[in-house]
Amino acid sequence: MKTIVHRADSRGHADHGWLNAHHSFSFANYYNPQRMNFGVLRVLNDDIISGGMGFGMHPHDNMEIITIPLRGDLEHKDSMGNTGRIKSGEIQVMSAGTGVFHSEYNPDPDRETNLLQIWVMPDKRNVTPRYDQISIREYHRKNELYQVVSPDAGAQGTWIHQDAWFFLGDFDGGTTSSYTLRKKGNGVYLFVMEGSVSVDGEVLEKRDAIGISDTGAFTVKAESEARFLLMEVPMTL
Known part of the structure; x- marks a missing residue:
């Protein structure tokens, strides 16, 4: 198994x-x-947006964009005619495809919004843009990995144009879970949102991450109460 560790304080900051x-x-x-990337995982931004502020209308194309609010709400509007509010416990997916414009704002003037925005390079270009927003509360399982993104439109969670699978973990300290990769040659990028976990003896604290490749399976252990995001993605662009 090959690993690369990215500590929280090694990330770019603006x-x-x-x-x-x-x-x-x-x-x-x-x-x-x-x-630059981990396989087809191109962007993982951990954004805190002040009350009443946000990103004005801007373009994207040929990218799978996944937004996961961690705290607070996000107001979304796009050129496909979608408008709405995304809350903690929900996930938004946008396949930019041939091109789309959207805006994102924190609608609450009195509190911050914290979100993860993730860009995955698609397995096909110039698809028709699409939008999806789902609640993941019904999928939540304490001390078990639960799937929230996959390539299959009929599977649990939402889907994207890529052979990628995302799982969330909400573990009590001492809990262990084995993960078997869904596709040969894929790798996993595991990002710790809260608490601490260990993978192959490497302890990761809040906002640390580890890239795992050249293996078919591995075990995650929560060293304390922990929440983390596991992203399995193709390693070849």
């Missing part, structure tokens, strides 16, 4: 006043040639 952003991979003004 404080724009209204936006406090941490970048796991090169993004905007943060450029690190050693941190």
Whole structure:
């Protein structure tokens, strides 16, 4: 098994006043040639947006964009005619495909919104743009990995145009779980949202991450009460 550890304090950081952003991979003004991507996982941004602030209308194309609110709400509007509010306990997916414009705002003037925005390079270009927003509360399982994203439109959670599977974990300290990769040659990027976990003896604290490749399975142990995101993705672009 091959691993690479990305500590929380090694991420790129940009404080724009209204936006406090941490970048796991090169993004905007943060450029690190050693941190361009993990396989087809191109962006993992940990954003804190001040009350009443946000991103104005801007374009995307040929990217699978997954947004996971961790705290607070996010107001979304796009050129496909979708408008709505995304809350903690929900996931939004947007397949940008041939091109889409959207805006994202924190609608609450009195509290911050913290979210993860993830970009995955698709397995096909110039698809028709699509939007999906689901609640994941019904899938939540304490001390078990539960699937929230996959390539299969009929499976649990939402889907994207890529052979990628996302799982969330909400574990009590001492809980262990084995994960078997769904597709040969894929790798896993595990991001700790809260608490601490260990993988192959490597202890990861809040906002640390580990990239895992060249293996078919591994075990995660919660060293304390922990929440984490496990993303299995193809390693070849």
